[in-house]
Amino acid sequence: MLNQPFGQALADESGRFTQVDRTLCEMLGFEMRALLQRSIHDITHPDDWPSNQPLLERLLAHDEPFTIVKRYLRADGTAVWVQNYVSVLRDAEGRRAISALIRPVLPPAGARVPHRKGGAAELPAPAGQASKPRHSGRFLH
Numbered sequence: 001m002l003n004q005p006f007g008q009a010l011a012d013e014s015g016r017f018t019q020v021d022r023t024l025c026e027m028l029g030f031e032m033r034a035l036l037q038r039s040i041h042d043i044t045h046p047d048d049w050p051s052n053q054p055l056l057e058r059l060l061a062h063d064e065p066f067t068i069v070k071r072y073l074r075a076d077g078t079a080v081w082v083q084n085y086v087s088v089l090r091d092a093e094g095r096r097a098i099s100a101l102i103r104p105v106l107p108p109a110g111a112r113v114p115h116r117k118g119g120a121a122e123l124p125a126p127a128g129q130a131s132k133p134r135h136s137g138r139f140l141h
Contacts, residue, residue: 007102010089013060015039015098024102027082029075040098045071045079055086059098063088069108081107 007024011017016039025032028043035043044052048070055066065087071079085101 005103009100009102011040011098011100013096013098015041018097027074027080027102027104028072034075043072045073047071056098059086059088060096069105072102081105081111 005023007027008019008021009017009024010019017036020032020035022032025035028035030038041049052068052070055068058064059066065085067083067085069081069083072082074080081104082102083105087099089097089099091097
């Protein structure tokens with residue numbers, strides 16, 4: 001898994017995926033259509049979400065790219081550690097998109113890696129289908 005090529009994704013400023021590649025879909029175990037119905041918030045491990053917020057706010061406010069190691073939730077509920085290289089892209093009309101290059105990595109030293117027993121953990125519902133809001137609507141990565 002560590003020698004796989006980078007996955008790639010584009011998301012709008014709200015965090016909704018607008019483009020994903022086959023490598024990312026395979027890494028996360030999602031069909032492309034299913035992943036495009038989700039947001040970055042939907043697939044980010046909840047324990048890693050708070051550390052992403054200030055980085056993404058700086059990216060959106062100041063176009064300041066960043067790199068982060070975090071966990072994504074796969075379709076089966078397991079976690080995969082990834083390193084993301086995140087930046088802002090603009091199209092010819094000046095519209096912004098969040099761009100991420102994503103590669104699987106080993107867990108950081110000292111990271112607690114739980115062993116699963118029984119069935120898979122529940123994966124959050126796609127954005128817009130959750131029974132209660134999980135975030136303020138701002139794109140947080």
